[in-house]
Amino acid sequence: MAGLVFPPRLALSQTPTPLQPLDRLSRQLGGPRIWVKRDDLTECAASGNKIRKLEYTLAAALADGCDTLITSGGVQSNHCRATALLGARLGLKVHLILRDEGDYQNPPVGNLLLDYLAGAEVSLYPRQQYVAEHQQLVAEWRASYVRQGRKPWVIPVGASDGYGVWGYIGCIRELEADIAAAAIHPGLIVHATGSGGTQAGLTLGARLFNIGCPVLGIAVCDSEQWFRDKVWADIQHWRQLSGSRDGVEKTDIRVNDRYIGPGYGVASEEVFATIREVAALEGLLLDPVYSGKAFHGLVSEIRAGNLTSAADVIFVHTGGLFGLLAQGEQLGFSRGPR
Numbered sequence: 001m002a003g004l005v006f007p008p009r010l011a012l013s014q015t016p017t018p019l020q021p022l023d024r025l026s027r028q029l030g031g032p033r034i035w036v037k038r039d040d041l042t043e044c045a046a047s048g049n050k051i052r053k054l055e056y057t058l059a060a061a062l063a064d065g066c067d068t069l070i071t072s073g074g075v076q077s078n079h080c081r082a083t084a085l086l087g088a089r090l091g092l093k094v095h096l097i098l099r100d101e102g103d104y105q106n107p108p109v110g111n112l113l114l115d116y117l118a119g120a121e122v123s124l125y126p127r128q129q130y131v132a133e134h135q136q137l138v139a140e141w142r143a144s145y146v147r148q149g150r151k152p153w154v155i156p157v158g159a160s161d162g163y164g165v166w167g168y169i170g171c172i173r174e175l176e177a178d179i180a181a182a183a184i185h186p187g188l189i190v191h192a193t194g195s196g197g198t199q200a201g202l203t204l205g206a207r208l209f210n211i212g213c214p215v216l217g218i219a220v221c222d223s224e225q226w227f228r229d230k231v232w233a234d235i236q237h238w239r240q241l242s243g244s245r246d247g248v249e250k251t252d253i254r255v256n257d258r259y260i261g262p263g264y265g266v267a268s269e270e271v272f273a274t275i276r277e278v279a280a281l282e283g284l285l286l287d288p289v290y291s292g293k294a295f296h297g298l299v300s301e302i303r304a305g306n307l308t309s310a311a312d313v314i315f316v317h318t319g320g321l322f323g324l325l326a327q328g329e330q331l332g333f334s335r336g337p338r
Contacts, residue, residue: 004208004244006166008059012086013042013051015170019178019314022282031302032187032310036284037175040291040319045114048319049198050082052167053159058086060163066153068145070138072097074265075124076289076323079158079195081111084120093150094120097137099130101265110326160197160230162237168201169208175314176209186213187310192294192318193217193255194264196230202316204235207248213310218294219257221264227255259297265289265323271296272330287320288327294318 018041022034042051061069069087073080073096080096087094096115108116115122125137138154145152158164179186189206193199199217206215219227231253239246261268267288274296275286286292298315301307 006170007056007242008063009055009166009170010059010062010090012046012055012058012089015042015052016174016177017041019175019182022278022284024281025278028281029299029302032307032313033184034298035182035184035186035312035314037171037178037314037316039171040285040317040321042319046082046085047321048078048082049168049316050079050159050319051086052171053164053197053201054082054086054155054167056166057155057159057161057163058090061153061155062090064151064153066092066151068093068095068150068152069155070095070097070141070145070152071155071159072099072134072138072157074099074101076111076265076326078111078290078318078320078323080120081114081118081322083155083159084115084118087120088118094118095141095145095152096120096122097130097134097141098122098124099127100124101127105326110322112326114322156195158195158197160195160200160234162234162239162241164197165201165204165234165238168198169205170201171316172202172205172209172211175205176211179211184312186211186312186314188213188307189215189314189316190294190298191215191217191316192220192290193227193231194220194290196227196234198316198318199227199253199255200231200234200238203231203252204238204246204248207246207252214252214254216254216256218297219255219260220290220293221260222257224255224257227257228253256297256301259293259300261293267293267327267330272332274299275324276331284317285321285324286317287324288330289323290318290320292320292324
């Protein structure tokens, strides 16, 4: 889009990421051709969608002179793992405030293992306390670092705010070129929505770059209305920071909340079956917290005949491999000695 000025960004990711078709799966389903924007390939250990957002968030934090990052999430938070690793790369202290859903494993595995490996300070709180006192806990830790003479920067859950939104406006700028190179006209862009920032960026980007199709977030937690409100709040914050005018209305925010399953971080057997199927058929790895749930939702909608008007559908793969490894026992491959 001519005239759109992006703010300073740290070049931390391996972008642009490729757009790849899933032809065997598409033929098997008999619906639209599925394409995957491989944002699981944004980096090796700090992989996934969070790094795109953090490139802008951390640029702002460093410009403000920050030396400490404080952020929050679940025990297996992809965002917290990415923050820990990128903070270490930049020489910043990282403090993670984590919500224990009863899934803590000792010794730590998956994302939590990498949090510790990256040298992050980790504070674990039971779910009930975390939910009830989250803002207070963040404020107390921030005040503690200020008393120590440090300059902390608080990053919201998922880096989902007006700073992080730029990351997925940038992703749509890439997709514009991907779509032209593939000579396709997608009818829908689908992704997992968990904290709202990725969806805010994709929704804004689709309008700013005239992609010509809607963005659908498949919720992994919370309700359709919660996401509509949260994505709208992130868009409003982005507008305050950027001063840009984009034409997005709240009615442009589309959410499907029918595939959440038992709750955040808990996947049904049907989701694990989809994860196994896609890995064996296409060599594509999905996770049970975000991408697996959303992709299962997409496949289910195709099988139900709800996407017959689209010739091509783009799925934005937001990563999550380390969360998959933390739930490996759910995949059903355990074997005894032979």
